[in-house]
Amino acid sequence: MNAIHSIKGFRFGKLILTLIDDTNVDMLHEYLLKIDESDYFINELHNSYMPKFDVQKRRIKYGFYTTIENTIVGFSLLGISSWEHFRGYTGADTILQMRGQNIAPLSKPPLFYLAFELLKLQRVEAGCVVSNVSSQKSIEKTKGFKFEGVLRDYCRRSDGSYEDELRYSIVINDWFKLYDKSSIEVIT
Numbered sequence: 001m002n003a004i005h006s007i008k009g010f011r012f013g014k015l016i017l018t019l020i021d022d023t024n025v026d027m028l029h030e031y032l033l034k035i036d037e038s039d040y041f042i043n044e045l046h047n048s049y050m051p052k053f054d055v056q057k058r059r060i061k062y063g064f065y066t067t068i069e070n071t072i073v074g075f076s077l078l079g080i081s082s083w084e085h086f087r088g089y090t091g092a093d094t095i096l097q098m099r100g101q102n103i104a105p106l107s108k109p110p111l112f113y114l115a116f117e118l119l120k121l122q123r124v125e126a127g128c129v130v131s132n133v134s135s136q137k138s139i140e141k142t143k144g145f146k147f148e149g150v151l152r153d154y155c156r157r158s159d160g161s162y163e164d165e166l167r168y169s170i171v172i173n174d175w176f177k178l179y180d181k182s183s184i185e186v187i188t
Contacts (some may be wrong), residue, residue: 010110
């Protein structure tokens with residue numbers, strides 16, 4: 001696992017995923033102040049994409065900012081939900097002007113590489129509330145994700161009502177069958 005500590009990011013086709021840490025968070029914050037939905041993205045940066053560690057000092061959150069031709073287009077993450085069961089989860093946020101260009105699905109192969117090749121996870125999960133049709137489409141465009149079911153009344157809305165969540169996963173055997181790991185370049 002020591003090699004994992006030297007990773008700064010991944011290149012996959014036209015996308016570069018750069019690991020978010022203390023050295024680039026101020027730059028990201030400044031950038032986000034200038035875009036549409038800045039409050040939402042600043043909140044997500046600090047609450048969802050910053051590094052996080054468990055009580056045993058194992059990293060449980062890998063957040064990345066994604067660029068195309070030096071332009072920030074979104075954020076992606078791989079989280080570890082259980083080291084005991086080798087299970088993780090993934091999520092993404094795409095900058096408003098870049099939505100509809102498959103940024104989130106294109107960011108998944110490097111995250112799967114991190115999950116399955118480097119961290120040796122068994123499965124990676126994703127989900128979205130049923131009203132978030134764009135997230136559902138994004139997950140379903142990602143090669144390997146299989147629909148597993150509906151978690152009823154899973155997410156509480158701001159008005160106090162509850163909404164169902166759709167759940168998907170990819171397992172390590174799907175990764176080996178569906179992806180070419182040589183298409184992903186590790187940046188150190």
